[in-house]
Amino acid sequence: MKALLAATLQSGDYVGFTFFIGSMAMLAATVFFFLEMKSVDRKWRTSLLVSGLITFIAAVHYYYMRDYWIQNGTSPTEFRYIDWILTVPLMCVEFYLILKAFGAKIGLLWKMIAYS
Known part of the structure; x- marks a missing residue:
């Protein structure tokens, strides 16, 4: 039963707190980006x-990562790499989409992905 319960932050756990704040900030940014899509x-x-x-x-x-940290007290390295494998190519796509509005060619996207 204990495994089904969400991990709980303890007072003074600044690493766990940072992961929590990071997740909430990213979630808020997600909501903002999706809501603003129609207004741009x-x-x-x-x-x-x-x-x-x-x-x-x-x-x-x-x-x-917050849950992993709370349960193990060690850095959640695997989760960081999984996150990077997914988000870094997407960030390259994002940069390309921004630069495309100013004339960037598709070759730039593939260079950014290869270099990343």
Whole structure:
């Protein structure tokens, strides 16, 4: 039964608290990006969608990292790499979408992904 309960932060657990604040900030950013999609020019909508996906993935991973930290007291390295494997290519897509509005070519996207 204990495994089904969510991990609880203890007073003074600054690492766990930081993971929690990070997950809540990313979740708030996700909501903001998704709600703002209709209020921006059409050329920026996909960019906001990708931003929302990045922050949502990060929010979920930070939440799991908090639980891992609380239960084990060690750095959740595996979760960080999983997060990076998903979000870094998406960030490259995001940068490309922004630069595309100013004339960037698709080759730049593939260079950014390869370099990342």
